[in-house]
Each structure stands twice: as C-alpha cells, then as structure tokens.
Amino acid sequence: MDLGTLGAGLGAGITVLGAGLGIGRLAAAALEALARQPEIAGDARTTMIIAAALIEGVALFSCVICMLLVVMK
Amino acid sequence: MAGNNIYLNQSTEHGNYPSHTTNEAQANHPVENPAQGHGQLAPGDVFPTLLSNLGNHRQISFFNADISELPVIIYDSKVGFHAYSSSSSMVNQKLFTMHQDAHGHFHPPIRRAVDNQPVSLDLSVTSLIVFEWIAIIVVVFLFGWVGRKYKKNPTKAPSGFQNALESLVVYLRDEVVxxxxxxxxxxxxxxxxxxxxxxxxxxxxxxxxIPGGHTATGAIAVTGALAITAYFVINITAIKEAGIGHWLKHLLGGAPIWLCWIMIPIEIISMFVKPFALTIRLFANMTAGHVVLLSLIGLIFFFRLSNGLGVGLAITPISVGFSIFMYILELLVAFLQAYIFTILTAVFVGLAIGEHAHEEEHAH
Incomplete structure (x- = not known):
C-alpha cells in the first residue's frame, strides 16, 4: 500500500460525502415540493432525476480519478 | 456480469505463489469453482484476478466453457492488413504473436513476430463487440417485426409484445423526447x-x-462512441433549427461582445463537457456495479484462502445475500442509466435549440 492508494481511498470517501449531501438535499427539496403540490409529481420526479444524474456525474468524475490513481501508479 | 468465468487459478503472469491451502480442503469446498483445483492463489490476488474478468475478451465463454474464439483483424503499417478466423490460427501462422495464459486464453497486445513491437491497429472482434451486435440485432428484429404488424393491419388494436413496445415508444415520445x-x-x-x-x-x-454475458456499455470506448453521436446530434439539430449564424452567436452565451475572450472558451468547453459527462456517467455506473458485485463474491474466496474453510463458509451467506441485493440494484441501474442517457441527450438538444430561440427573441 503506497500513499497513492491511500489518497484514492480518501478521495473516494470524500466524494461520497459530497455526492450524498447533494443528492440528499435534492431529494429533501423534491419531497417538500411534492408535499406542498402533489399534482406536479411527474414533473418534479423527472427534474429530480436529471439533477441527481448531474450530481452523480460529477461524483463519478472524481471516482474515475481515484481509480486512475490506483490503476496507473 | 461481465465475464462470469471466474477462475481462481494463478495465471502465468502472476508467477508462483506459495500454497496456502491443501488440495483436500480445496476439493471439499462447496462454493469453489471447479477450475480451482488446478493451481493455488494468494489471498491478495483474489480481487485482481476477479476484476481482470471485467475487460474485453478474445473468446466467448459461458462460465468455464469456452464456446468459441473470435476473429482477429489487424492492420499494421509494416506487415499490412490481415484477418484470421481466431486468435489461435493467428498464432499458428507465426506472423503475429499474442500472450496466452494457462487456460489457453489470449491477451492483447498483439505483437509483430519480426521485431516484437505492438501492431498499429487492432480491429479484432472481441466479446464486447459480439454483445453489441446481439443488442443491435435484437433491437432491429423486434422493431422490424412489430413495425410489420402495424403495416399489415393498422386498424387492429395492438396485442401481446406489440403492446409492450408501443407503451415504451409512447412513453419515450410523450415523457422524454x-x-x-x-x-x-x-x-x-x-x-x-x-x-x-x-x-x-x-x-x-x-x-x-445475464450469466455468460458482457456489458458493452461498461467499456469507455462504447459509451464514448454513443456520446460522440449525441454531440453531433445536439449541434447539428441546433444548427438546423436556428442557423449557423445563431449557433456561432451562442458561443458568446448572450454576453456583450467585449467579453468574448472569456465567454467563447467557456462555451466551447461546456460543449465538450456534456458528452464527456455522458460517457463517464454510463461507463462508471455500469462498471462500478460489477466491481462491487465481483468484490462481494471475491470476499468468499479471500476469507477462505486467508482464514480457512470455516470462515469462508461462514461468510458465504452474507456475501451471497449482499450480492443478490447488488444484483437487483444493478437491474434498477440498468434501466435508470438508459433512461438518464436518453433524457439528458434530449435535454441538451432542447437547451441548444432553446438558447437560439431565446437569442432570436432578443434580436427582435
């Protein structure tokens, strides 16, 4: 185990923190919107999935970087 | 799962490892692959060996049985264009060489026999390409078949599979596109x-x-090609819809002209980041699930090799339980990622068109 592997592991962990916070806040906001206005359920769900995919995309970028740290050392 | 042929034998690349287990214990282990008996593996090599199954293969296998080797197509600047029906026939012709492991499987790179250098272009049919072709054939066949049904009697209400495909198409049309x-x-x-x-x-x-299958979308080349197609679809639609002048103007992002030195690079980067994000998202989602699944299965072998038979047996139900959970999650992800790729491409097309329409409003 070298420092690169340690960095990759830490990086993946911190990424998960950020992505989890982001998607959690997103889901909370969507749920509030749904509770207030149940008739927009379809629209809210689609928008939520798109936003979640964008957040996830950023998180996956950093996961790929972590993977490269391990694979290409 | 990509590459279900989970061999736990040492391959020739890994060299010799000291035996941690006795042969009697191996023979009695219920969850082991039948191929295990051939060699020994150090606990630390369980995961690399398992994960090496995720990549591209030169043969089609179903569990441990090799069904067929795949054709090899090579273009080389020195030796020229060559095509062989299989990797072994290529090696037999002695013009090119390829590494062969203990199971008789071939591993790239292909090298020229004369100077042992890698060839310029390896266009071989690999397992991922085969599964892509199967997907293409299934899509074309299904839609061709259902389309013929509609042409034959357009007034008849759809039935059976036609109904399922129609509801899918109507959903994509009305909710996504x-x-x-x-x-x-x-x-x-x-x-x-x-x-x-x-x-x-x-x-x-x-x-x-499905067992014996490979995830073509788990290869970055495949998702990259899909994203490049999406890139052209987005920009060509935008140019067709609003004209080349407006498309160039959109590079300014609606800012005044003296900001062009910062806006134009940003807009050009954002044009390329969208397909890049699509590529990474699909690739990473499909790969990550497989890695987790293989790691969970690998835990059984890891504990069995490092701590003995009892621990291995004890960990099996936990590992299998989590694997089933991950498998069902992956089934959800398979649908979700196909949906997200499609809807994001549609959103990007809409954004590219919408920005032009917006600029047009400003112009008037």
Missing amino acids: YPNVGSVKSAKTLLPYFIGLFCFILLCNIFGL
Whole structure:
C-alpha cells in the first residue's frame, strides 16, 4: 500500500460525502415540493432525476480519478 | 456480469505463489469453482484476478466453457492488413504473436513476430463487440417485426409484445423526447434516434446481467462512441433549427461582445463537457456495479484462502445475500442509466435549440 492508494481511498470517501449531501438535499427539496403540490409529481420526479444524474456525474468524475490513481501508479 | 468465468487459478503472469491451502480442503469446498483445483492463489490476488474478468475478451465463454474464439483483424503499417478466423490460427501462422495464459486464453497486445513491437491497429472482434451486435440485432428484429404488424393491419388494436413496445415508444415520445426537445419538428425527426438509443443502451446493460454475458456499455470506448453521436446530434439539430449564424452567436452565451475572450472558451468547453459527462456517467455506473458485485463474491474466496474453510463458509451467506441485493440494484441501474442517457441527450438538444430561440427573441 503506497500513499497513492491511500489518497484514492480518501478521495473516494470524500466524494461520497459530497455526492450524498447533494443528492440528499435534492431529494429533501423534491419531497417538500411534492408535499406542498402533489399534482406536479411527474414533473418534479423527472427534474429530480436529471439533477441527481448531474450530481452523480460529477461524483463519478472524481471516482474515475481515484481509480486512475490506483490503476496507473 | 461481465465475464462470469471466474477462475481462481494463478495465471502465468502472476508467477508462483506459495500454497496456502491443501488440495483436500480445496476439493471439499462447496462454493469453489471447479477450475480451482488446478493451481493455488494468494489471498491478495483474489480481487485482481476477479476484476481482470471485467475487460474485453478474445473468446466467448459461458462460465468455464469456452464456446468459441473470435476473429482477429489487424492492420499494421509494416506487415499490412490481415484477418484470421481466431486468435489461435493467428498464432499458428507465426506472423503475429499474442500472450496466452494457462487456460489457453489470449491477451492483447498483439505483437509483430519480426521485431516484437505492438501492431498499429487492432480491429479484432472481441466479446464486447459480439454483445453489441446481439443488442443491435435484437433491437432491429423486434422493431422490424412489430413495425410489420402495424403495416399489415393498422386498424387492429395492438396485442401481446406489440403492446409492450408501443407503451415504451409512447412513453419515450410523450415523457422524454417531446417535452425536453421543445421544437416539435426536431423532436419528430429525432424520435427514432432516441428510441434506438434507449433500447440499445438498455439491452447492452441487461446483457451484462445475464450469466455468460458482457456489458458493452461498461467499456469507455462504447459509451464514448454513443456520446460522440449525441454531440453531433445536439449541434447539428441546433444548427438546423436556428442557423449557423445563431449557433456561432451562442458561443458568446448572450454576453456583450467585449467579453468574448472569456465567454467563447467557456462555451466551447461546456460543449465538450456534456458528452464527456455522458460517457463517464454510463461507463462508471455500469462498471462500478460489477466491481462491487465481483468484490462481494471475491470476499468468499479471500476469507477462505486467508482464514480457512470455516470462515469462508461462514461468510458465504452474507456475501451471497449482499450480492443478490447488488444484483437487483444493478437491474434498477440498468434501466435508470438508459433512461438518464436518453433524457439528458434530449435535454441538451432542447437547451441548444432553446438558447437560439431565446437569442432570436432578443434580436427582435
């Protein structure tokens, strides 16, 4: 185990923190919107999935970087 | 799962490892692969060996049985263009060499026999390409078949499988393409592309979940090609819809002209980041699930090799339980990622068109 592997592991962990916070806040906001206005359920769900995919995309970028740290050392 | 042929034998690359287990214990282990008896593996090599199954292969295998080797097509600047029916026939002709492991499987790179250098271009048919072709054939066959049914008697109510496909197409049209693309004319032109995109990605994802299958969308080349197609679809639609002048103007992002030195680079980067994000998202989602699944299965072998038979047996139900959970999660992800790729492409097309329409409003 070298420092690169340690960095990759830490990086993946911190990424998960950020992505989890982001998607959690997103889901909370969507749920509030749904509770207030149940008739927009379809629209809210689609928008939520798109936003979640964008957040996830950023998180996956950093996961790929972590993977490269391990694979290409 | 890509590459279900989970061999736990040492391959020739890994060299010799000291034996941690006795042969009697191996023979009694219930969850082990039959191939295990051939060699020994150090606990630390369980995961690398398992994960090496995720990549591209030169043969089609079903569990441990090799069904067939795949054709090799090579272009080389020195030796020229060559095609062989299989890797072993290529090696037998002695013009090129390829590494062969203890199971008789071939591993790239292909090298020229004369100077042992890698060839310029390896266009071989690999297992991922085979599964892509299967997905294409299934999509074309299904839609051709259902389309013929509609042509034959257009007034008859759809039945059976036709119904299922119709509801899928109607969902994609009414919920994904039309509301997000915005312009009805472009949406109508692009509808077949989006339906094809969704069905192809979905089938590729699902083929990775059936035993013996490979996930073509788990290779960055495949998702990259899909994203490059999406890039051209987005920009060509935008140019067709609003004209080249407006498309160039959109590079300014609506800012005053003296900001062009900062706006134009940013807009050009954002144009390329969108397909890049699509590539990474699909690739990483499909790969990550397989890695987790293989790691969970690998835990059984890891504990069995490092701590003995009892621990291995004890960990099995936990590992299998989590694996089943991950498998079902992956089934959800397979559908979700196909949907997300399609809807994001539609949203990007809509954004590219919408920005132009917006600028047009400003111009008037």
